[in-house]
Amino acid sequence: MIDGRHGTRDPADSRTPLPRSFFDRPVLHVAPELLGRVLVRSTPAGPIEVRLTEVEAYAGEVDPGSHAYRGKTQRNASMFGPPGHAYVYFIYGMWWNLNLVCGPRGHASGVLIRAGEIVTGTELARQRRPKARKDTELAMGPARLATALGVNRALDGADACGPEGTGELCVLEGHPAPADSVRSGPRTGVGGAGATHPWRYWLDGDPTVSPYRAHRPRNRRQRLDASGGDA
Template identity: 40%
Template sequence: MPIDFLQLADIVAPQLLGCTLTHGGVGIRITEVEAYLDSTDEAAHTYRGKTPRNAAMFGPGGHMYVYISYGIHRAGNIVCGPEGTGQGVLLRAGEVVSGESIAQNRRGERIPHARLAQGPGNFGQALGLEVSDNHASVFGPSFLISDRVETPEIVRGPRIGISKNTEALLRFWIPNDPTVSGRRGYPKE
């Protein structure tokens, strides 16, 4: 069943797990994501409102928001929620399922398969993301999101790698998958 990207980011995020995003000759099965909500979410790029940098996050849903992280990495979000709300799902990790040699070349060194798209910056590099991909639809022609073949087990826990709104349970991942960038199993109780 196709994902309705007009739903809220925390609804869309777990639906993306197991889907494959293809771009630039590489397909990545998504294994870890984080939801970023509207202006109420202090960790979201949209917290302080719309700017030229984050404008893609304000819609429409089903489009890419690509930004430069730490001055070097291209990280990608899939925009969701009603247009104008500033929500998205960060692509944190995945498994390269097609175009592995292209992904290896983009990474610039010999990387173990499970680590090719492990972490938001590596995911973006393996997929060949550029800031010019902002606003591109995930339904073509440059990107293509495919439905998942089967529904995986999904774990929900706090986001990682941020300093604000850290208690929010807005990170979703496939437990024990070797491509997941953070804690791979279940969160400690």
């Protein structure tokens, strides 16, 4: 069955990877529709799957909060590539963050994967995140999520829409969260002209969602807290 919203098969087929057409849309459409779906990270040590509970949208050259606001650089080049690819960057000189590129090639928008619930590969995630006090903290925050999934610069540009999910990343059709469970508000830690954009989306009441923090100058300890970076 075709889903009229974005031309995909019925989400009841929960193990079907999302096609590139899902990501080849405006980022503000894609971001909230990722919630509730499962991101699969394949590694030599085994797969880890995370149900997405929190994301943020970044709209490229028209968004002062985006890395692409001032144009293409070596660091952000993957944002300008085809939709459905990964954009991975290093933050605070310590942690990796994972984004999924949206919209047509050259548009440079993307969704930051902020938090989720590990549903497969929990033991492997615990090995990577030994300081997590409980399982709900394994992927609570973008740096923690990336650490739990074994994300690093090698995944920058990886195709998350390869044939039948054969690559290192994919997102399953699954069962997207009901619209009435999705909340939105300002993005965490974004200042300036993009501070008030309500482009952070999360599942209401989910214990894996990271705490919201407004933008302010931070010392090292505060930067660690904001990134979920205590791995």
